[in-house]
Amino acid sequence: MSLSDLTKMSEVNKELYMKVLRKLAEEKLFGCFQCSRCTGGCTAFKLLELTPNTVMKLTKLGFINELVDSEIIWTCASCLQCTERCPQRASPYHVIIDLRNLAVERQTKVPEGYLRAVSHILETGLMQPMEKVTAKNMEIFERDTLNLPKIAGASEKFKAIFLETLGGI
């Protein structure tokens, strides 16, 4: 589904619109005047057809359900060019992040990598498990064979607060 299709699809959900706009107001969404400098510098535009200025416009118009359900919000490469370039200090990156948060809250399709990261953090505090690495001579190394110090994972209290903040996913 492309973004241009979205505009033809549905009615504005007013209640959701207000709720999200209040949150997005912090990202200075309303400063956007569609100059499209963000899209001009967007890493994901070339490859995945993300046009940050359209995301800004659609959010402003209230097509939030559509954006949250769309895969387009997951194409951002987090290069921060849009945030850097915006002459109005609006930040498409942060709007996309808020839309992603909303997608997670509503349990729409979230890329698996993020959920894996969450479950690793709940296990050890870090986003991925310790890896064994293979050197060029095929010898396998890990932290202690490389004389790197042991790392203490995060406390149980941290994991509990983290889980609570996520709303018990």
Next chain:
Amino acid sequence: MQLAVFWGCKILTSQYAYEMSVRQVTPKLGVELVDLKEVNCCGNPIESVNRLATIYMSARILALTNEIGLRELILPCSRCHFTICETQYLLATDKKLEEKITSMLREENLNYTPDIKIWHTVDLLHDNIGLERIRESVKREMGGLKFASHIGCQAIRPSYMKRVDNAENPRKLDRLIEALGAESIEYPEKLDCCGAALLFSHQEASLSLTGAKLRALQERRVDGLVTSCPSCHIMFDTKQENSAALIGSKLSIPVIYYTQLLGLAMQIKEEDLGLHLNKSPVDAIIEKIEKRSGRTLQF
């Protein structure tokens, strides 16, 4: 100078070479690194899941720094650097948020203080230690070698908050390379993204970004690509073969952390710098340095 260090997940769990080389070169430049008592993820990937959780996680790293009584913290990972600097920026501008985060941290008797000074490997070496001291530490000059630098998106943007270098024209990493006697080229693709953040959702697009940048560099015949971020390094080094297969080119570019290169210039042993762990052909760089070293002064 004593500095607290938080390495971040990528370095602690797989990019051992970066950790080894930073641990090797910093004492030679008068910096003592002190590890935090415990670590959690800085929250960078979790920003897409829940932003409040991210702010809590990165504020906790600052509180843990406070816990060991140090006022300065080095974050060698650009993504950790961005997330933790952003938290510091947000908490300084939003009192209500600061109160909320402070009370979450207090449940563990941790204290958040806003005044911790944050460094990245690049600005620590460039601004604090200084190019002069780096030049003095060089035992093997690298004249004749030509490198490209890649500082990484999240280290330099957005410029309204504290960042490592200029967002449009970052030169610090280049000057650090030049301090070793080597050349650092300017190239049009210098600011192009490595694609690491897309790996979670769009693997092929992510690898094609990596491949495109490496192919452009190969055409410019550089002796290597110098990195300073573990996420970028994974893309250009570990995933170089995968990205070559995806874009249908043969890629063979040595990719090396700046601290590894600095360590080589300081004549630190290769295996202490983790050079045997780089997947790209870094042997080519070592050979070239050794070929030249016959002509340089031995100290």
